[in-house]
Amino acid sequence: xxxxxxxxxxxxxxxxxxxxxxxxxxxxxxxxxxxxxxxxxxxxxxxxxxxxxxxxxxxxxxxxxxxxxxxxxxxxxxxxxxxxxxxxxxxxxxxxxxxxxxxxxxxxxxxxxxxxxxxxxxxxxxxxxxxxxxxxxxxxxxxxxxxxxxxxxxxxxxxxxxxxxxxxxxxxxxxxxxxxxxxxxxxxxxxxxxxxxxxxxxxxxxxx
Numbered sequence: 460x461x462x463x464x465x466x467x468x469x470x471x472x473x474x475x476x477x478x479x480x481x482x483x484x485x486x487x488x489x490x491x492x493x494x495x496x497x498x499x500x501x502x503x504x505x506x507x508x509x510x511x512x513x514x515x516x517x518x519x520x521x522x523x524x525x526x527x528x529x530x531x532x533x534x535x536x537x538x539x540x541x542x543x544x545x546x547x548x549x550x551x552x553x554x555x556x557x558x559x560x561x562x563x564x565x566x567x568x569x570x571x572x573x574x575x576x577x578x579x580x581x582x583x584x585x586x587x588x589x590x591x592x593x594x595x596x597x598x599x600x601x602x603x604x605x606x607x608x609x610x611x612x613x614x615x616x617x618x619x620x621x622x623x624x625x626x627x628x629x630x631x632x633x634x635x636x637x638x639x640x641x642x643x644x645x646x647x648x649x650x651x652x653x654x655x656x657x658x659x660x661x662x663x664x665x666x667x
Contacts, residue, residue: 566614594636
């Protein structure tokens with residue numbers, strides 16, 4: 460009997476770890492879906508955050524574009540252009556109008572933040588100074604050379620449609636500012652090219 464008891468006790472002791480092991484495995488299996496759900500939720504939240512950020516950028520760009528178009532149309536209306544005539548002016552530049560009106564929208568933000576109104580824009584006597592100040596502000600926030608050129612062209616349109624001659628818009632001082640941005644851009648491109656020739660792997664990783 461003692462031997463039987465020992466045998467029973469021994470098997471019982473062995474059974475306990477087996478049950479615990481099985482229980483642990485079951486718990487892990489039960490917990491795993493929860494972890495997967497949490498990962499899925501986190502991934503979904505990240506995707507939603509990225510979509511929201513992208514949506515805000517698109518919205519801001521759209522607001523700028525709309526503001527730029529309103530400014531352009533308003534100036535033409537002050538010169539007594541009819542709606543049909545204004546539409547024809549815009550249609551004449553349709554292929555690049557979407558980019559132009561966004562740049563004009565950027566200028567509109569700059570202009571209004573300095574305490575000026577659209578009405579003030581029609582009383583400007585020195586458009587070159589206005590454009591130069593705007594471009595300088597763009598450069599100070601690290602605008603690219605291409606963006607600076609696009610802004611100069613777009614804002615220049617606001618003064619061309621008011622009847623200003625080209626020399627009043629794109630004078631010597633503004634050309635010097637644009638020349639500097641062009642030189643800086645060429646130096647950066649030359650530096651990148653030299654780095655690629657010297658060590659392509661470092662140029663690729665951005666190391667010097």
